[in-house]
Amino acid sequence: MKILVGIKRVIDYNVRVQINRDGTDVVKEGVKMSINPFDEIAVEQALRLREAGVAEEVVVVSIGPGAAQQQLRTALAMGADRATLVETEAEVQPLAAARALLKLVESEDPGMVLLGKQAIDDDANQVGQMLAAMWDKPQATFISGLEVSGDTARAVREVDAGLETIQVSLPAVITVDLRLNEPRFVKMPDIMKAKRKPLETIGLDSLGIEMPPQLENLGCQPPPARTGGTKVDSVADLVAALKDKGVL
Amino acid sequence: MARVLLLAEHDGNTLSVSTARSLRCAADLGDVDVAVFGDNTETVAGMAAALEGAGRVLRIDRPENARPVAAIIAPQLAELAADYDVVLAPSSTYGKDILPRTAATLGVPQISDIMEIVDSRTFRRPVYAGNVITTVRVPEGCTIVGTVRIASFAAAGERASPAPVESVVLDTDVPSHTTWVGLEASGGDRPDLQSASRVVAGGRGLGSEENFEMIFRLADRLGAAVGASRAAVDAGYVPNDMQVGQTGKIIAPDLYIAVGISGAIQHMTGIKDAGVIVAINRDAEAPIFEAADIGLVGDLFQLLPELEKALEG
Numbered sequence: 001m002k003i004l005v006g007i008k009r010v011i012d013y014n015v016r017v018q019i020n021r022d023g024t025d026v027v028k029e030g031v032k033m034s035i036n037p038f039d040e041i042a043v044e045q046a047l048r049l050r051e052a053g054v055a056e057e058v059v060v061v062s063i064g065p066g067a068a069q070q071q072l073r074t075a076l077a078m079g080a081d082r083a084t085l086v087e088t089e090a091e092v093q094p095l096a097a098a099r100a101l102l103k104l105v106e107s108e109d110p111g112m113v114l115l116g117k118q119a120i121d122d123d124a125n126q127v128g129q130m131l132a133a134m135w136d137k138p139q140a141t142f143i144s145g146l147e148v149s150g151d152t153a154r155a156v157r158e159v160d161a162g163l164e165t166i167q168v169s170l171p172a173v174i175t176v177d178l179r180l181n182e183p184r185f186v187k188m189p190d191i192m193k194a195k196r197k198p199l200e201t202i203g204l205d206s207l208g209i210e211m212p213p214q215l216e217n218l219g220c221q222p223p224p225a226r227t228g229g230t231k232v233d234s235v236a237d238l239v240a241a242l243k244d245k246g247v248l
Numbered sequence: 249m250a251r252v253l254l255l256a257e258h259d260g261n262t263l264s265v266s267t268a269r270s271l272r273c274a275a276d277l278g279d280v281d282v283a284v285f286g287d288n289t290e291t292v293a294g295m296a297a298a299l300e301g302a303g304r305v306l307r308i309d310r311p312e313n314a315r316p317v318a319a320i321i322a323p324q325l326a327e328l329a330a331d332y333d334v335v336l337a338p339s340s341t342y343g344k345d346i347l348p349r350t351a352a353t354l355g356v357p358q359i360s361d362i363m364e365i366v367d368s369r370t371f372r373r374p375v376y377a378g379n380v381i382t383t384v385r386v387p388e389g390c391t392i393v394g395t396v397r398i399a400s401f402a403a404a405g406e407r408a409s410p411a412p413v414e415s416v417v418l419d420t421d422v423p424s425h426t427t428w429v430g431l432e433a434s435g436g437d438r439p440d441l442q443s444a445s446r447v448v449a450g451g452r453g454l455g456s457e458e459n460f461e462m463i464f465r466l467a468d469r470l471g472a473a474v475g476a477s478r479a480a481v482d483a484g485y486v487p488n489d490m491q492v493g494q495t496g497k498i499i500a501p502d503l504y505i506a507v508g509i510s511g512a513i514q515h516m517t518g519i520k521d522a523g524v525i526v527a528i529n530r531d532a533e534a535p536i537f538e539a540a541d542i543g544l545v546g547d548l549f550q551l552l553p554e555l556e557k558a559l560e561g
Contacts, residue, residue: 017379094358095352095356121375121376123360123361123375124358126348126358128348129318129322129344129346129347129349129352130348132349133322133349134352136423137425138319138425139318139319141345158341158489159342160440161259162431162434163434164428164430164431165430166426166428172425178495212356212357213357213389214387215384215385216384216385217383217384218383219382219383220380220381220382220383221383222380222381223381223520226525227539228537228539228541228543229541230543231532231542232542232544235554235558237544238526238542239559241542242503242526245542247502247503247524248503
């Protein structure tokens with residue numbers, strides 16, 4: 001089985017994001033960029049499935065600017081076999097990303113598509129579900145456990161009510177949650193080796209997809225601040241303050 | 249008035265509070281029909297019909313709808329959507345699973361986590377873990393499809409007399425490639441973390457799984473649900489479905505008591521909309537105090553038993 005993994009280049013998880021001066025977007029220049037952490041977990045899961053003999057090949061793909069080659073190289077250094085960048089400088093919202101992925105899925109014919117459940121920049125949580133709909137295949141979203149046997153997969157999903165288990169036939173789209181695994185660290189020799197692995201770049205325009213309507217961005221603002229209140233000195237004062245606020 | 253379709257969330261017996269909260273948002277956009285998918289939705293449809301803002305309740309009963317499988321519900325929702333200007337669902341794991349699948353079928357973008365309505369096509373939503381709020385407009389000609397950030401809206405009240413309930417028969421083809429196997433529910437007899445009006449949460453300051461019992465005891469005293477910081481979950485004190493924060497649950501209880509939690513941004517994102525936030529922490533400089541309405545600095549191992557005792561009386 002071939003596994004296709006989608007990764008997105010995003011502002012690193014440790015960066016404190018700043019809104020730009022005209023309030024149109026966040027500052028992206030001179031800021032550390034990384035693989036979306038959820039997508040990194042998807043890459044790790046694909047590699048584990050290959051190491052367990054379930055998959056033979058792991059292909060990583062990204063849709064984004066030319067610089068996203070860096071993130072694809074990182075995924076190759078983790079152990080992916082080859083990479084494809086669908087290059088565009090334009091903003092690609094989830095529906096457009098899903099249409100682009102569908103094109104790649106149609107040509108690669110994978111047995112499984114692994115994606116992060118959401119990207120930590122737009123926090124949309126849509127691409128996997130949209131791809132599954134258009135591909136007309138099952139989806140298992142927000143998973144924290146995965147077992148593959150033959151042409152079915154059993155997935156444990158992190159839902160609000162607890163842990164839900166579903167079984168899907170393959171091929172399927174699977175989106176991963178934080179606790180599925182801990183991605184491996186990349187070692188220096190692997191980085192060197194990754195430089196020789198195949199990385200293909202194709203223009204988004206050349207995929208021949210119909211660009212869908214996108215949401216119009218009207219600007220950014222900081223969240224409403226929550227100002228701290230008072231400190232109390234004792235448990236008795238705390239209980240009194242709670243009664244005063246009418247929550248006890 | 250715009251015609252609005254709201255996807256109701258339920259477990260077969262009870263309507264989720266996420267439905268009542270989303271309804272408050274939906275009713276501000278137009279006349280709302282609430283769609284209830286299940287195999288026997290009489291009870292939950294009745295609950296939906298009792299909510300203020302529900303114009304009609306649509307029951308879509310068929311055996312395949314017995315479980316919340318996105319690949320089965322999404323195409324039916326897409327078929328119903330043809331008659332509506334707006335399609336909404338709660339931004340719970342239920343809504344997040346289903347709605348993008350419907351949006352893709354309709355060929356329109358989705359707004360995730362609507363926290364504020366600016367005008368009939370313009371909405372505010374959080375990005376970057378809630379550290380930035382963005383304003384987006386849905387292009388003309390597109391059905392507006394969005395999930396509603398539950399914590400941003402109060403629950404709809406009760407109607408004087410119930411809304412009409414109608415059964416809808418859809419002959420949408422649904423796939424058989426997905427089988428629902430089971431649900432391991434969390435929490436036991438305690439209130440559900442997502443919808444509880446009081447929550448007591450513990451962090452790394454508790455130090456061990458055994459000490460975390462103190463949090464459960466205080467919660468039981470208050471009739472509260474129990475939550476935890478990511479640090480406490482990662483340290484193995486409690487299971488991960490109790491995690492509150494950007495990568496866990498985003499909640500809005502009337503009272504939130506954070507014990508031994510430092511208040512990382514990740515965590516604060518999950519409790520921003522709580523009514524009263526109480527922080528109990530040894531470190532007076534902990535960031536949690538910047539957002540807490542009431543702070544108490546001290547050793548939790550001394551303060552918690554004291555608090556438990558004070559609440560007895």
